Each structure stands twice: as structure tokens, then as C-alpha cells.
Amino acid sequence: MxxxxxxxxxxxxxxxxxxxxxxxxxxxxxxxxxxxxxLTRDGYEPALLRLVGAWLAPGRTLPVFACGMVxxxxxxxxxxxxxxxxxxxxxxxxxxxxxxxxxxxxxLIPGLKQAQPADVMRGEETQIAGALALMPGFDGVLCxxxxxxxxxxxxxxxxxxxxxxxxxxxxxxxxxxxxxxxGMAAEGWDDAAFAAGLSETLSRPERIGARLFALRAxxxxxxxxxxxxxxxxxxxxxxxxxxxxxxxxxxxxxxIIGADRLSALYAQALTAQGASPRLLSARxxxxxxxxxxxxxxxxxxx
Amino acid sequence: MxxxxxxxxxxxxxxxxxxxxxxxxxxxxxxxxxxxxxLTRDGYEPALLRLVGAWLAPGRTLPVFACGMVxxxxxxxxxxxxxxxxxxxxxxxxxxxxxxxxxxxxxLIPGLKQAQPADVMRGEETQIAGALALMPGFDGVLCxxxxxxxxxxxxxxxxxxxxxxxxxxxxxxxxxxxxxxxGMAAEGWDDAAFAAGLSETLSRPERIGARLFALRAxxxxxxxxxxxxxxxxxxxxxxxxxxxxxxxxxxxxxxIIGADRLSALYAQALTAQGASPRLLSARxxxxxxxxxxxxxxxxxxx
Numbered sequence: 082m083x084x085x086x087x088x089x090x091x092x093x094x095x096x097x098x099x100x101x102x103x104x105x106x107x108x109x110x111x112x113x114x115x116x117x118x119x120l121t122r123d124g125y126e127p128a129l130l131r132l133v134g135a136w137l138a139p140g141r142t143l144p145v146f147a148c149g150m151v152x153x154x155x156x157x158x159x160x161x162x163x164x165x166x167x168x169x170x171x172x173x174x175x176x177x178x179x180x181x182x183x184x185x186x187x188x189l190i191p192g193l194k195q196a197q198p199a200d201v202m203r204g205e206e207t208q209i210a211g212a213l214a215l216m217p218g219f220d221g222v223l224c225x226x227x228x229x230x231x232x233x234x235x236x237x238x239x240x241x242x243x244x245x246x247x248x249x250x251x252x253x254x255x256x257x258x259x260x261x262x263x264g265m266a267a268e269g270w271d272d273a274a275f276a277a278g279l280s281e282t283l284s285r286p287e288r289i290g291a292r293l294f295a296l297r298a299x300x301x302x303x304x305x306x307x308x309x310x311x312x313x314x315x316x317x318x319x320x321x322x323x324x325x326x327x328x329x330x331x332x333x334x335x336x337i338i339g340a341d342r343l344s345a346l347y348a349q350a351l352t353a354q355g356a357s358p359r360l361l362s363a364r365x366x367x368x369x370x371x372x373x374x375x376x377x378x379x380x381x382x383x
Numbered sequence: 384m385x386x387x388x389x390x391x392x393x394x395x396x397x398x399x400x401x402x403x404x405x406x407x408x409x410x411x412x413x414x415x416x417x418x419x420x421x422l423t424r425d426g427y428e429p430a431l432l433r434l435v436g437a438w439l440a441p442g443r444t445l446p447v448f449a450c451g452m453v454x455x456x457x458x459x460x461x462x463x464x465x466x467x468x469x470x471x472x473x474x475x476x477x478x479x480x481x482x483x484x485x486x487x488x489x490x491l492i493p494g495l496k497q498a499q500p501a502d503v504m505r506g507e508e509t510q511i512a513g514a515l516a517l518m519p520g521f522d523g524v525l526c527x528x529x530x531x532x533x534x535x536x537x538x539x540x541x542x543x544x545x546x547x548x549x550x551x552x553x554x555x556x557x558x559x560x561x562x563x564x565x566g567m568a569a570e571g572w573d574d575a576a577f578a579a580g581l582s583e584t585l586s587r588p589e590r591i592g593a594r595l596f597a598l599r600a601x602x603x604x605x606x607x608x609x610x611x612x613x614x615x616x617x618x619x620x621x622x623x624x625x626x627x628x629x630x631x632x633x634x635x636x637x638x639i640i641g642a643d644r645l646s647a648l649y650a651q652a653l654t655a656q657g658a659s660p661r662l663l664s665a666r667x668x669x670x671x672x673x674x675x676x677x678x679x680x681x682x683x684x685x
Contacts, residue, residue, distance in 0.1 A: 162604065194600075194603075194604050196604070196605075198593075198597055198600075199597055199600040199601040199603075199604055199605045199607075200596070200597065200600045201599075201600045201603055201604060229562070229596060230592075244593050245593065245596040245597075245600070246592035246593050246596060247561070247562075247592050247595045247596045248592055250561055250562060251592070251595075254556045254557070254560055254561060255556070258556055258560055259549070259552055259556060260531075260549075260552060286588050286589035286591075287588035287589075287623065287626035287627040287629075288627045289588075289591065289623065289627070290532075290548035290549050290550055290553070290620075290623055290624050290627050291500075291546050291547065291548050291627050291628075293549045293553075294502070294531055294547040294548060294549045295500055295501055295502065295547075297503075298496075298497075298500075298501040298502045298503045298547070299501040301496075301503055302464065302496050302498070302501055302503060303498075303501045305501075318592075321589065321591065321592055322592050324589035325589040325590045325591070325592055325593050326593075327589075
């Protein structure tokens with residue numbers, strides 16, 4: 082029996098991650114592939130109960146705080162965006178979702194939107210709040226690499242502005258769905274090829290379309306290996322993102338929030354540009370963010 | 384009964400197009416979806432006979448000249464690349480393919496390769512030869528927009544250099560496989576949105592990753608319509624290609640060889656940049672190229 086006081090949930094497009102939270106932090110965790118992409122509206126509560134059922138007890142209601150695509154219009158219940166500039170989380174703006182099972186009381190976290198240039202996030206706001214909890218007083222820029230990488234300017238505890246790049250989705254499409262897939266290795270890596278790709282698009286971003294096809298051509302006529310091709314593709318796309326986000330990161334304190342391997346690539350790239358980024362794990366950030374929210378919710382009159 | 388003297392074939396990844404050629408040019412044509420992507424090595428001869436069988440007569444062998452991916456390593460038979468600089472076609476470098484049916488004598492046309500920067504083409508070399516046949520004395524730049532757009536510098540009847548951009552494939556992937564597909568119309572167009580996209584990446588190519596996601600964000604929070612989103616995506620990607628190919632087209636005579644609608648978009652974009660491109664249809668160019676080759680083959684001792 083887990084003595085959980087509440088449940089933290091990170092519910093994205095492809096995964097559902099739940100953490101049983103006790104006084105000392107995480108006391109158990111479970112993950113499933115019941116992401117938004119695979120669920121209909123009626124499927125959310127059963128999917129959650131399958132994952133966290135063992136943490137529940139009859140006659141007792143556990144608070145559940147959930148961030149991510151679960152709060153989108155196509156999710157369990159829409160949690161309308163809040164507009165920046167604003168603090169990343171606001172305990173007064175949670176959306177309660179009715180459940181059949183009275184052992185859980187679910188609240189969804191709104192994403193953030195920016196009017197001009199138009200942009201949106203869902204889930205990252207919680208990681209941002211976590212980063213601010215883990216780095217009190219941080220003013221600067223947060224980089225959240227991923228399918229839709231975010232660059233976020235934070236100051237005095239607020240999100241001032243942000244910009245999203247489709248870097249990770251482009252990598253997935255190009256490496257697995259395009260003509261380049263014939264020359265891409267699933268395994269293996271080549272650091273020099275990554276650095277070469279990075280440098281090409283950082284200095285000549287307009288060449289991206291040609292440099293992509295060159296991966297195919299070099300595979301056909303110049304013996305480019307599949308691991309080098311994949312690493313260079315990654316470098317080309319991250320370099321393109323860094324070229325486009327330069328106004329965000331140049332001369333700013335930077336922290337990267339992400340998965341270990343991807344964060345390390347961004348750190349390597351930014352360091353080569355003279356920056357000194359700090360690294361935070363996405364898991365630590367999301368848990369810290371949900372914990373800060375839970376604390377805020379207990380203090381917010383309902 | 385068609386009095387064909389020979390057969391011209393344009394055999395790409397997705398389509399097989401055959402033209403029965405008489406003294407006055409095309410006297411019949413047939414198209415199927417038996418492209419390289421759907422055929423095994425043994426399937427090429429039957430696929431061709433299905434399409435052109437009605438043009439054949441017993442006891443008589445018709446020459447068949449075929450360009451495109453049919454000559455790739457994964458095609459019917461490999462026709463090794465020729466290396467630029469060189470004339471786009473060389474009747475002495477055709478690859479004869481044995482057939483079971485003696486009514487056809489098939490020869491495949493080699494593609495072109497460039498060592499540095501590494502690049503390859505298959506099929507476009509025939510369109511280039513056709514363009515030179517249709518515009519005698521043309522020196523300048525040819526633009527062949529498509530899945531893998533080509534920019535080609537030609538001078539004195541030779542291909543001097545070329546560069547491929549993955550523009551069309553990126554458009555297909557992004558509009559039908561990415562998160563942007565939710566906000567893209569199959570029908571409809573918006574000229575102002577196309578022009579806006581074009582202008583954005585021509586002047587700020589490094590922003591492409593962010594401008595792509597903005598299509599999604601504006602669809603969610605700013606009411607961007609699906610036809611406008613599709614036209615702007617097209618403009619963003621063509622603008623990126625024009626930014627990357629500027630060294631090719633700036634101040635040069637330009638001819639565009641392609642499908643009507645796509646060529647018109649490139650022509651609109653280039654005209655807005657002060658260029659005055661001529662337009663040739665891809666079909667006319669490939670037929671003119673194969674005709675020039677047939678003439679050369681008759682003059683080449685075997």
C-alpha cells in the first residue's frame with residue numbers, strides 16, 4: 082500500500098506518466114502509452130485508473146494534478162490557454178474534471194498562449210514552473226528541446242515570451258518517412274558529423290533544403306554512412322533552430338530542460354557558440370512544477 | 384493500329400508514362416501508376432507491355448528509350464550516373480536491357496551526378512536536354528521544381544553544376560504527416576498567404592522552424608484558415624528554396640521546367656524578385672529530350 086497524498090500526472094500525446102506523491106516527494110511512478118493520440122474522451126478516466134488504481138483506497142479522495150495535452154480541446158476536457166506574460170502556473174485557473182470514481186479529484190493545468198507572434202504550449206508551462214522552483218531567482222532563457230522545441234524568456238517569475246520550433250518533428254519525419262530514411266541508421270552516432278551539420282546551418286540556414294538532399298546524394302555516391310547521416314541530420318536541424326532562436330539565447334543565461342541525451346546535444350551546440358547552459362531533467366522539472374502547483378492549490382481558497 | 388516508330392518512356396518513382404512516337408511526334412500516350420516504388424525487378428517488363436502492348440506488332444522490334452528512376456539501382460537495371468560537367472544526354476552511354484519479348488528493344492538513360500557538392504538526378508537530365516532542344520543556344524539556369532527541386536547551370540549545351548532541394552517532399556510530409564495536417568485544406572488557395580510565406584523565408588530563412596509551428600498556433604488561437612495555411616506553407620518552403628538557390632538564379636536567364644501549377648508559383652515568386660523566367664512544360668521537355676536522344680542514337684554507331 083502506497084501512502085500517497087496526491088498524484089502528479091504528465092499526460093502528453095504519446096505517453097501517460099503518473100507519480101504517487103508523499104511528504105518526501107515521489108514514492109511510486111507508473112508510465113503507459115495511453116497518450117492523447119490513442120484515447121477518446123471516455124477513455125481518459127479508465128486509462129488513469131488502470132495506471133494509479135493500486136495507489137487508491139476506498140472512502141478517500143486523492144487530488145490529481147495533470148498537465149499536458151490532456152487539457153487540449155481534443156483531450157479529456159479543455160483547459161483554455163492563459164495568455165503571456167504571466168506566471169507559468171496559476172492555482173486559481175485549474176480546470177476540475179468530473180469523474181465517476183470518487184477516489185480521485187482531477188484538475189487539469191491550462192497551457193499558455195502568446196498572441197503575437199502566435200504560439201502555444203501545453204505541458205511545458207509546468208516544466209517552466211518547476212525550473213523556477215529548482216532555480217529560485219532565475220532570469221533568462223529556458224530551452225525545452227523536443228518534438229516542438231520551446232525557447233522561453235522568463236523574468237521575475239513570469240513567462241515573458243516564447244517561440245516554438247518544429248525541430249523534433251522534422252527530424253522524425255525526415256529520418257523515418259522521407260527519402261532520407263534509406264540512409265539512416267537506427268543505432269550509432271558520429272560526433273564529428275553532428276558538429277559539421279550544426280555548423281552548416283548555423284552559418285548558412287538558407288541552405289537547409291539542399292543540405293538535406295545532400296545526405297541522400299552522399300549516401301549514393303560518396304559513401305556517407307548511416308550513423309553519420311543521422312548525426313548530421315540532427316546537427317543540421319538543431320543548427321537551424323539555434324540560428325532561428327539566436328535572438329533568444331545570445332548573451333542570456335540559459336537552462337535546458339529535457340531528456341538527457343537530447344539536452345546534451347543542445348548543450349554541446351550552445352557551448353560551441355560560447356554559451357554556458359545549465360541542464361535540468363524534464364522529469365525533475367515537471368515533478369517540481371506540479372509540486373509547486375499542489376502547494377499553491379492548497380493555499381488558494383476554493 | 385498506331386504506326387509508332389519508337390516509344391518514349393518517362394518512368395519515375397510513382398508513375399510510368401509512355402508515348403508512341405511517329406514521324407510527326409507523339410501519336411498516342413498512356414500513363415499508369417506502375418512506378419518504381421511499386422515494382423520488383425521482374426515487374427518492369429510486364430508493366431511496360433501492359434501499357435504499350437497495343438502499339439506493338441509481331442515480327443517488328445520497336446526501340447524504347449526510358450528515363451527516370453527505372454535506371455536506378457533499385458529500378459529495372461542500373462544505368463550508372465554520368466558525371467557533370469557533361470552534356471545532359473549521351474547516346475553512346477545508354478544501357479540496353481534484355482527483354483523476353485522481342486517486340487521491344489529497351490535502352491535506359493543514365494542520370495547525372497556531381498562530386499562536390501555531392502548531388503544526383505535521374506530523369507531531369509532528359510528534361511534539360513529537351514529544354515536545350517526547345518531553346519537552342521540557351522545559357523543560364525534551369526529550375527525544375529518538384530519533390531526534389533533541381534537548379535541547374537547550363538552553358539554551351541552542357542550541365543555545369545546543379546543543386547537539389549527537398550522542397551516538394553517537405554511540403555508533402557508537413558501538409559499530410561505532421562501536426563500541421565490538422566489545419567491544412569485539400570482544396571482552396573490564398574495568394575496573399577502564399578506571398579506572405581514567400582517573403583518571410585526569403586528574408587529570414589533561419590526562422591523556418593518557428594514559422595512552420597506558427598501555422599499550427601495561428602490555426603488554434605488566431606483563426607488561420609486551412610486554405611491560407613496551405614498556401615502559406617507552400618510560400619514558406621518555396622521562399623526557403625529561393626533563399627538557398629540565390630547564387631544560382633540571381634542575375635541569370637532562367638527557365639522553369641515543370642507542371643503548370645507549380646511552375647506558375649515559382650514564376651510568381653521569381654518575378655517578385657525581379658527575374659523574368661521562361662516557362663516550359665515538363666511533358667514537352669521530356670518528349671523533346673527523348674526525341675533528341677533517339678536522333679542521336681540513330682547517328683551513333685553501335
